[in-house]
Amino acid sequence: MEATVSDERPAQEGPATFSDVFGLAEFRALFTANVLSWIGDYVAKAAVTILVYRETESVALSAAAFAASYLPWLLGGPLLSALAERYRYRQVMMACDLVRMAMMVLVALPVMPPWAILALIFAATLANPPSQAARSALIPHILTGDRLMVGLSISTSSGQAAQVVGYMVGAAIASASPTAALLINAATFALSAALVRFGLRDRPPTMTAAHRSHLLRETAQGFRLVFGRPVLRAIAVLVFGAVLFSIVPEGLAAAWAAERSGDLDTGVAQAVIMAANPVGYILGGLLIGRLFAPARRLTLIRPLAVLAPVVLVPALLDPPPLMVALLAAACGFAVGGLMPMANGLFVRALPEGYRARAFGVMASGTQVIQGAAVLATGALAERFTIPVVVGGWSAAGVLLMLVAALAWPRPQTVEAAVEAAQATSAGTAAAGHHLPPVARAGIPAARSTVGERSRQAVT
Template sequence: MEAPSVSKETHTAGDPATFREVFAGDEFRFLYASVTLSWIGDYIAKAAVTVLVYRETQSVALSAAAFAVSFLPWLIGGPLLTTVAERYPYHRVMITTDVVRMVLIGLVAVPGMPVWMMLGLLFCTTLANPPNQAARSALMPLVLTGDRLIVGLSLVASTSQLAQVGGYVAGAAMATANPRAALLFNAATFATSALVIKFGIRPRPSALAPDRRQHLLRETADGFRLVLGTGVLRAIALLVCAVSLFAIVPEGLAAAWAAEPGVSESERGLAQAMIMAASPAGYIIGGLLIGRVVRPDTRRRLIRPFAVIAPLALVPTMLDPSPPVVAALAAVCGFAVAGLMPVANGLFVQALPHGYRARAFGVIATGIQVAQGVAVLITGILADRFAIPTVVGVWSLAGVVLMALVVVQWPSAERFDAAISAAHQQGETPAGAETPVRTEAAARTEPAAAPPPRLPVSRAHDARGAHDAHDARGARFDGDSGEHPATGIGSM
């Protein structure tokens, strides 16, 4: 990583970084290749495994369970599993989890495997997802900095959406011919990903020094206290989780929506595909366009309007438009989400102190998963009693009100800059060197010489402007031993 000065990290004005600049770093190219391979393989496997389980059991419920099992680790232990990634070098975590997933998904493809064992192996496979994604996300700011980080996040997020669409299509096609071959292909992508990381990403020390480690549950709780107890981090967490409540609904109800009266039997498959693919397609366009064309300072200012536009775009669905119109509205919603997510993510990354970024990723990722699941569950229950267009329209209208309340409380640019300055008070050092970070929270609750201080629950970053920047000089943040490089979360 070319380590910039603090001024480069916090600077938001000027021309946006180019894709050429983002891909100029060798490590990002390898990291991008690794995550793309994993995503494509994952989505192909998700489509294939549902077909495989259904063929074995003729049970729709078990087939759906095979698809849904990938969400369970985030719901029952996501933050705890991501905390593990903080304890070991990120490249080692990624390689290890890729190898574990390669072996387990390969076993799922073994002919004659009982369905109960297949589901168990799938669950064990997905347990490796949270630490892998946390390590990858925490590694991102080590290989991209400044506005290159924001553009890189937009590129990675858009690629994820593209991989989802392409992976599902390819997976469905491969599963029709040979679902086990599709699973073996997924195992091969994990193997290739591990090799790419091994030879393309240079080793770095773990973010959390061994002498600073506590009980795993306490370290996980510290991550929650940091995110929820710091004003700007809490604001970002609330924003991204709230917007997830509404953006996922058209995709989650697409199958039932396509079966609504007025859609012929022959058109239902196409209608469902259009609705499900619309939001990812809008995200791809928005992520690439806004990340590459819009100036960095303008992107920040657009967070507020995009947060309201995302649910507002879906309000007209209460008029019961045709599936193509629903798809167009969902695409606008996806575009708006792409306009705010990478920018909010970049602010989140830069405002986090050393040694907490993988854990903070777990908090955010789990919140998003829970929000999406709750949204689809509630709207699905309501759709059993009321027309789907009415449910989605009213749900989205409530979303407009909620997002308006969220953006009214959105921190000012000065508060974000002060929080970033606090997290990087000592400045960035070259990659692999020590980066001590001091925060106002530690200054107010622990003497500077107390080793190691407990993570406080504080409103340190809620103070404004120079007050934050000045008080942040007080004491070293818990976990910052002075022997390990700074880290960060790359994507949500």
């Protein structure tokens, strides 16, 4: 493993700063490439939706064009993410950017029929899981210690900001020229590929050809790792629970605004509700990361997990749209503060060589759970009022998150899991980036690299 900048800080020292993180050239390159790709993606979603609707005048096909971007995660996210560990991270990200660039250029061609546009969008988004998995696995090589926590906070908050900016810019440009918006997206992928190529070091793959088995088996190892280790499983439960409840106001915003817009225009009410959660997410990620020391932030994971659904329970009182937006923003704030800490701990508790696959499991699970939550609450809203559905759903969420918080592993168990992952990663590095042979038979066997206390805590 190539050397990284040390960030081992004394316990009494304050948290890492933004300048600490952005002072690293590799992080600046990776961050900029990601932001460009994110904004381009959201610009393209707005453009493709408008383009398909203009070509077909079909709301169903227009919605299908939007939904096509989520299908790869639902159909094969973990499997595609496993590819990121077979090849060099830089190589994977560059290839994915260039594939998406080419697909967007083809979509922009005026001769493309709607069915071809849908097929090309689907093909382009197949590159999302391996690209994002490679990025997630690469970040711990660039950032260590508290820099990692701050970097993840910046990245997740920037992703939310990119969503807001991308949709606004995309809708504005696409209304005048969908082709121009799609070409802009293609250009963002080209710039991202250039930043990755010239801004990142070319690290060897974590899995060599000699240690490969079968892609399905490697993917299954990712599932066993995430749900087979208590600390990783506990983090997964909190993350999945948080998104299960925080997505509901955004998913039901259109119907909520149509039925209860009050004095506001329906479109304005919908926009305010939909934008509130991302805005709160951005503020939560940035403020909690800056205001609290590293050790204190870890103690906030459980309270924030419970707080996320708690703040939506007052929806039972049928508040006006602006108050709904405030509730959604408060929920977003809690989730935004929780996610970087959970992500950082998750990365630290993962052994080198399994990070991309574990990311695929988590990202795919998040996508599926969000979609399921919106579908379930939408079906309930056919029988009950939306305030009752959102408030009742959130009240159930409070109970679920309380159980998850009470089942959270003891600090000694968390520490032992991190030590076990670091020991396994050190053994992998000493072996020349080859996965330990025991890992091919089963992930948990890697725990034998640490002492008896750690083995007992992790199991």
